[in-house]
Amino acid sequence: xxxxxxxxxxxxxxxxxxxxxxxxxxxxxxxxxxxxxxxxxxxxxxxxxxxxxxxxxxxxxxxxxxxxxxxxxxxxxxxxxxxxxxxxxxxxxxxxxxxxxxxxxxxxxxxxxxxxxxxxxxxxxxxxxxxxxxxxxxxxxxxxxxxxxxxxxxxxxxxxxxxx
Numbered sequence: 001x002x003x004x005x006x007x008x009x010x011x012x013x014x015x016x017x018x019x020x021x022x023x024x025x026x027x028x029x030x031x032x033x034x035x036x037x038x039x040x041x042x043x044x045x046x047x048x049x050x051x052x053x054x055x056x057x058x059x060x061x062x063x064x065x066x067x068x069x070x071x072x073x074x075x076x077x078x079x080x081x082x083x084x085x086x087x088x089x090x091x092x093x094x095x096x097x098x099x100x101x102x103x104x105x106x107x108x109x110x111x112x113x114x115x116x117x118x119x120x121x122x123x124x125x126x127x128x129x130x131x132x133x134x135x136x137x138x139x140x141x142x143x144x145x146x147x148x149x150x151x152x153x154x155x156x157x158x159x160x161x162x163x164x
Contacts, residue, residue, distance in 0.1 A: 082154040
């Protein structure tokens with residue numbers, strides 16, 4: 001997650017590292033000197049397609065082998081809210097267990113609820129909250145109204161542009 005190279009006075013240099021356990025999610029700090037080695041976690045990446053989402057998690061299918069998996073809501077995290085039926089995404093696997101989700105760079109969504117358009121609002125004006133068809137609320141420019149298709153970056157939850 002983070003690292004710092006330190007050289008404290010006349011002592012030997014070391015690297016202070018903050019790491020996350022991919023299985024339990026716990027974070028911890030460690031110190032390593034130049035002669036120590038750290039084993040790298042072997043992560044595999046697979047393409048999946050969302051079948052459906054419910055309170056037990058996200059249910060997806062491998063696009064190559066058609067194997068079905070269920071992803072815990074805790075593992076999916078904030079990315080789980082963006083996953084919609086029939087959407088393609090990449091999952092990171094550690095020993096066959098999903099430990100992370102990689103969302104696409106842009107998604108098309110429809111604004112279902114927002115405040116009315118302000119007269120004279122321009123592209124550079126301030127923003128207002130808007131609820132999307134997947135239930136997530138993001139900030140959009142004031143000139144957008146309900147029913148408009150927009151492109152959103154799901155990794156950051158920011159408005160990109162109107163959909164064409």
